[in-house]
Amino acid sequence: MSTTRLIQKHVINLRLPLCGNLGIVLSRLTAVSEREEREPLLRDEIARLRAVLVEKEEIIERTSNRCRDIENALSEREEHIRIIHSGRGWRLLSKYYKIRDNLFRLISMA
Numbered sequence: 182m183s184t185t186r187l188i189q190k191h192v193i194n195l196r197l198p199l200c201g202n203l204g205i206v207l208s209r210l211t212a213v214s215e216r217e218e219r220e221p222l223l224r225d226e227i228a229r230l231r232a233v234l235v236e237k238e239e240i241i242e243r244t245s246n247r248c249r250d251i252e253n254a255l256s257e258r259e260e261h262i263r264i265i266h267s268g269r270g271w272r273l274l275s276k277y278y279k280i281r282d283n284l285f286r287l288i289s290m291a
Contacts, residue, residue: 265271
């Protein structure tokens with residue numbers, strides 16, 4: 182039985198009017214008792230929320246690492262494409278396709 186209920190039971194049994202200092206004391210005791218009753222629940226909730234927070238931080242860390250890996254892979258591929266485009270073979274093929282397209286256009290007009 183909580184402290185508040187115990188005090189209220191005795192006050193009712195004695196049929197004392199709640200006046201003056203007794204009322205103030207009872208209201209303060211009630212507040213303290215209610216706080217004591219809520220405290221373990223709040224501690225449990227804090228522990229649960231901390232566990233959730235740790236889990237979310239781990240998810241963020243994994244996602245961040247995955248993002249970094251993808252960015253690195255993308256950079257490597259872009260560099261590889263840049264190297265291909267800057268090579269002589271690519272330039273020669275580009276000129277060949279321009280000449281071929283121009284020839285096809287001239288042949289189709291005739």
